Amino acid sequence: MTILGSGGCTVIPKPLCQCRVCEEARRKGTPYERTGPSAFIHDENILIDTPAEITYQLNRSLIERIDYLIFTHLDPDHVEGFRVVEQVSLDFRTWYAFPEKQIQLILPEPLSERVRNIRSVYGPLIDFYVNRGFIKCTAFREKIRVGSIQITAIPVDRGDQIAFIYVYEKEGIRVVYAPCDIKPFPEDRKEVQGADLLVIQPGIFEAGLKHGFTYPADHISRTTLYTFNETLDLAKRIQAGRVLFIHLEEYWNRSYDDYLAIREGFDNIQFAYDGMQIRI
Numbered sequence: 001m002t003i004l005g006s007g008g009c010t011v012i013p014k015p016l017c018q019c020r021v022c023e024e025a026r027r028k029g030t031p032y033e034r035t036g037p038s039a040f041i042h043d044e045n046i047l048i049d050t051p052a053e054i055t056y057q058l059n060r061s062l063i064e065r066i067d068y069l070i071f072t073h074l075d076p077d078h079v080e081g082f083r084v085v086e087q088v089s090l091d092f093r094t095w096y097a098f099p100e101k102q103i104q105l106i107l108p109e110p111l112s113e114r115v116r117n118i119r120s121v122y123g124p125l126i127d128f129y130v131n132r133g134f135i136k137c138t139a140f141r142e143k144i145r146v147g148s149i150q151i152t153a154i155p156v157d158r159g160d161q162i163a164f165i166y167v168y169e170k171e172g173i174r175v176v177y178a179p180c181d182i183k184p185f186p187e188d189r190k191e192v193q194g195a196d197l198l199v200i201q202p203g204i205f206e207a208g209l210k211h212g213f214t215y216p217a218d219h220i221s222r223t224t225l226y227t228f229n230e231t232l233d234l235a236k237r238i239q240a241g242r243v244l245f246i247h248l249e250e251y252w253n254r255s256y257d258d259y260l261a262i263r264e265g266f267d268n269i270q271f272a273y274d275g276m277q278i279r280i
């Protein structure tokens with residue numbers, strides 16, 4: 001698996017920002033800079049989410065083929081780069097796709113309906129992409145097999161059922177991928193328990209934030225985000241073998257080196273960086 005982008009809904013460097021973390025990222029580049037949340041599973045060429053920087057990320061990580069695209073949910077930071085399907089498969093002579101470059105968009109049913117809401121001035125993007133052959137859509141209920149990988153979609157019960165946690169399983173090895181909108185985490189589901197790797201966002205850091213800010217007990221972000229300590233507890237409760245933190249927000253005010261320091265004292269956690277490769 002490659003973490004194409006390790007940032008969250010705010011990237012590092014944040015445009016125009018002159019904070020310590022952003023200035024260092026501007027100066028040093030990767031692994032200090034963090035683009036939007038995206039990952040790639042090489043076994044079956046599965047792209048997970050398309051942030052605004054996705055074309056850059058695919059080039060940077062030397063990805064040569066995409067067979068499947070899946071979205072965790074349809075928030076802008078995960079779908080802004082949806083048009084990458086056109087960039088990848090367009091034959092400029094005909095304005096149709098090269099057939100061999102067509103990407104299969106696999107989505108749980110609730111998302112496959114809502115994806116139509118992503119529109120340009122001409123209508124739903126998906127209509128154009130399907131019509132031109134850039135993508136082919138496959139909706140599924142709870143599970144889908146993609147080559148050698150079984151994918152289970154578990155909705156996060158926030159009333160609307162439109163954010164999903166995915167469990168990728170191959171030959172008894174399980175990866176739980178939960179980057180964003182994961183509260184309340186469906187920890188009673190057996191599929192998420194004892195995973196070999198849990199890829200998850202760290203949630204709110206309570207101290208060391210910019211502006212000397214501390215989150216009040218009733219802050220709205222606490223309804224959607226766990227704290228970092230709560231996330232560590234969660235990982236322990238579900239007995240994740242390894243934990244990889246992604247979706248790292250600029251606002252957490254922590255640099256690549258700061259995360260390395262936090263990692264000390266734990267034997268099974270890591271913080272992702274752009275282009276990071278993990279073998280499970």
Ligand SMILES: [Zn+2]
Pocket residue numbers: 013014017018019020021022023250
């Ligand atoms: Zn900054």
Ligand SMILES: [Zn+2]
Pocket residue numbers: 008009037075077078179180181247
């Ligand atoms: Zn997000």
